[in-house]
Amino acid sequence: MTQSPAPLPPPKLRRHLREAASLTPDQVAERVGVARETVRAWESGRTTPRGRRREAYAKLLASLTKADMVTNTQEAARPPQVTVCLNGDPQHPETLEIPGAAGAPGTPEVPGAPESSGVPEVPGGPDTGATLTPAQAFDALYAFCAPALVRQAYLLSGRRELARESVERAFQLAWQRWPEVAVDRDPAGWVRATAYEYALSPWHRFRPRYRHPEPPPSDAADRALLDVLLALPAPYRRTLLLYDGLGLDLPETAAETEASTPAAANRLLHAREAVAARLPELASPSALHRRLAEVASAERLRAAGPTTVRAGGEQRARFWTRAAIAFTIAIIGATALTVRTAPARYEPAVPPGETVQGVPPRSAPGPLSDAELNLRAKLRSGIQHGPQRLLPLAE
Structure with a gap:
């Protein structure tokens, strides 16, 4: 008699159970006896385990579905929230989710991020239920995301100064659009996508300060990996960092890179092949993930303070506002001058000439004949002040 396969919870619940137990995909893969990518495929629903692996996986999930674990899962699956008063208006509070806390679903593994679990400390509001001003909520998001984001931008661009500048510009833009970013379902993803776009912009090659390469890492292994990453096309490099570096799922990686899921998978495979061709020891995704984190953490990259970033964003906003006002005034002045100097009545244009038919051409x-030549010579030899008085002469 055929035995029915062991029941499994839905794919989303599988991932929530794993994160509630503070287990990484590598730990689950080691217990079940499969690869890390296989666990991610099971959690995303792309594939379903079979045979002994299904039994082992179902047994592991069953051990996590006890009463106390279910309760912890429901609490851990909810991201920490803070109440934000947009534009300083306490009458219209909004809820801001601070991603990256322990137990929050979809938390990426950030290369170079400090190992900490929990919500970042917020000045003036240490409790997650406190009401924060926009500046305090922005500072909390910046303090949690900026250090790791600078290291990620360094892996993308290979330039330390450009990495810091990319993160600062991204957060300056986030501060300018803070009412929109504060209510976004993933503020950290919004800022990360903006920083990545700025770091990978091809226009930096025309800037004088970025025409010459920066000093490479001191370690030969780090230098080799960074050279391989910079040799990849920008979309491939970004996909590799998001999937193998941060640990995002393939659909999330495809959405952030604005590509379809098959296209993102194709980019990931080609990027892994390129890295494995030059660095065979990094053919394993787990080894590549570890080395990316080590290279990102080796460089001592520090982001500017949140107050400095906010002040820079406000200064940039004032500059462009004044430039727009000056440009508008110039257009208004030019329009007024045109209206003042324009003719007050209609003046018909001169019509183009037309060819008249039937007129003989001028010949x-x-x-001159000999007689006409003699007459001309006689006239030229006469008095120059006028003809003489004509008198009748008798013959």
Whole structure:
């Protein structure tokens, strides 16, 4: 008699159970006896385990579905929230989710991020239920995301100064659009996508300060890996960092890179093949993930303070506002001058000339005869002040 397969919870619940137990995909893969990518495929629903692996996986999930674990899962699956008063209006509070806390679903593994679990400390509001001003909520998001984001931008661009500048510009733009970013379902993803776009912009090659390469890492292994990453096309490099570096799922990686899921998978495979061709020891995704984190953490990259970033964003906003006002005034002045100097009545345009038919062409004078030449010479030899008085002469 055929035995029925062991029941499994839905794919989303599988991932929630794993994260509630503070287990990484590598730990689950080691217990079940499969690869890390296989566990991610089971959790995303792309594949379903079979045979002994299904039994082992179902047994592991069953051990996590006890009463106390279910309760912890429901609490851990809810991201920490803070109440934000947009534009300083306490009458219209909004809820801001601070991603990256322990137990929050979809938490990426950030290369170079400090190992900490929990919500970042917020000045003036340490409790997650406190009401924060926009500046305090922005500072909390910046303090949690900026250090790791600078290291990620360094892996993308290979330039330390550009990495810091990319993160600062991204957060300056986030501060300018803070009412929109504060209510976004993933503020950290919004800022990360903006920083990645700025770091990978091809226009930096025309800037004088970025025409010459920066000093490479001191370690030969780190230098080799960074050279391989910079040799990849920008979309491939970004996909590799998001999937193998941060640990995002393939659909999330495809959405952030604005590509379809098959296209993102194709980019990931080609990027892994390129890395494995030059660095065979990094053919394993787990080894590549570890080395990316080590290279990102080796460089001592520090982001500016949140107050400095907010002040820079406000200064940039004032500059562009004044430039727009000056440009508008110039257009208004030019329009007023045109109206003042324009003619007050209609002046018809001169019509173009037309060819008149039937008029004989003008003939040029021909050569003079001998008599005409003698007459011309006689007239030229006469008095120059006028003709003489004509008198009748008797014959």
